Amino acid sequence: MRKRSWGFVVGGLLVALLLAGVVSNLASSHPDGLDSSLREGCTVDAEGEISGGSCPAQRETEHEVGGPLADYGVAGVDNDLLSTGLSGVVGVLLTFALAGGVFWLVRRRGPEAGDSADQGSTPPGDTADRRGTPAGTAS
Amino acid sequence: MEALAMHISNGIIDGPVAAVFAAFALAAMTICVLRGRRDLDDRLAPMAGLVAAFIFAVQMLNFPIFTAGVSGHLLGGALAxxxxxxxxxxxxxxxxxxxxALVFGDGGVAMLxxxxxxxxxxxxxxxxLLIALLLRVLPRTPAGLGVTAFVSALVSVVVAAMGFVVQYRLGGTTDLGGNLTGLAGTMAGVHLLIGIGEGLITATTVVTVAKVRPDLVYALRGLRRPAHAPAPAVEAVGGVR
Known part of the structure; x- marks a missing residue:
């Protein structure tokens, strides 16, 4: 992999860290589409807790793991901004490490595949019927 | 503060149905590893790690939709x-x-x-499916790419939401009196609005990456074959498909 691509990855990672570490504090705290749909039929109090009525969300049970980062906060950190931001930073780095690590381990190790020339060319004959096959519409 | 939960929590769908979908998901992911391996080279692997990290980050950014008290967030399938x-x-x-699910307590592990x-x-x-179709019929311009990203992202959100409705029909833990229309309607309506947000985020991101590094946009690779010869610089490589 050429240096320039690593530069792009590092730059992208910085953007992700900024989004998860800082911008995440501006996120809406309203329930999302799924959650709110499951709350239809129930009333909620000012805290956002279900206070009455009948809805699918009432059947919700405890999470198996929980953990110190549950609900996108860091247990023990009282400052909301810091708690959310830190959990976001950890999440981005963890996701990058896990995904990048797994992808790196299972990657195809052909002769210079994807690294020759410039535009990510692959060895001839090795590429036919590959791109876009899930759509079944290739050529 | 309201606990942030974005995905299906434990107790919403019953165990047996969740187990069946766990097996299905495992099989699907295995196929994705086998097929994806062919795409994963030294260049795509770190890029894919970045895409996952970016999706994690943007999923945290719940945005308001034009319905009081409801937010939406990126799902990321179209972007990826x-x-x-x-x-x-x-x-x-x-x-x-x-x-x-494992680290942030979001989405039950049994519901994964x-x-x-x-x-x-x-x-x-x-x-x-939409990307493959639209990139063939739309002009090969940033606008064409943006529209492709927007539409495919919007539709993907609604499809994912309908997937949940089917799962709820199979194993929902609350008896809705055999009438799923209400839940389906609410899910569809809300996710249509969320899909607009997903579409805007996806289009903005993809067009930006295409501007900086078009060679890192997978969907554009297939367009490098000499067809109507619109973009000489890119066409020169050819033969990818």
Whole structure:
């Protein structure tokens, strides 16, 4: 992999860290589409807790793991901004490490595949019927 | 503060149905690894790691939709499919969901198969089918790319939401009196609005990456073959498909 691509990855990672570490504090705290749909039929109090009525969300049970980062906060950190931001930073780095690590381990190790020339060319004959096959519409 | 839960929580779908979808998700992810391996080279692997990390970050950014008291957030299937292809893309979304379930208490671990099926499998598949279609009929311009990203992202969100409705029909823990129309209607309506947000985020991101590094946009690779010869610089490589 050429240096320039690593530069792009590092730059992208910085953007992700900024989004998860800082911008995440501006996120809406309203329930999302799924959650709110499951709350239809129930009333909620000012805290956002279900206070009455009948809805699918009432059947919700405890999470198996929980953990110190549950609900996108860091247990023990009282400052909301810091708690959310830190959990976001950890999440981005963890996701990058896990995904990048797994992808790196299972990657195809052909002769210079994807690294020759410039535009990510692959060895001839090795590429036919590959791109876009899930759509079944290739050529 | 309201606890942030974005994905299916424990207790919402019954155990047996969740287990069936866990098996389905596992099979689908295995296929994605086998097929995705062919795409994963030294260059795509770190890029795919970045895409997963980026999706994690943007999923945290719940945005308001024009319905009082409801927010939406990125699912990421279309974004991943555009940037790293459908197979690796589905894996990216799945990794995000696994991290969220195991580390952030978001989405039950027992519900992981349901969440992966909806967002990683259905969302990405729907998006990629549309991407493959639209990139052939729309002009090969930034606008064409943006419209492709927007539409495929919007549709993928609604498809993922409908996946949940089907799962709820099979194993929902609350008896809705055999009438799913209410839930289906609410889910569809809300996710249509969320899909607009997903579309805007996806289009902005993909067009930006295409401007900086067009060679890193998977969906554009297929367009390099000499067809109508619109973009000489890119066409010169050719033969990818």
């Amino acid at each position: 499919a555009m940037l790293v292809g459908p197979w690796v893309g589905a894996l990216c979304v799945a990794v995000v969901l696994i991290v969220q 198969g349901l969440n992966i099926t909806n967002m990683a499998v259905l969302g990405t598949a729907a998006a990629y």
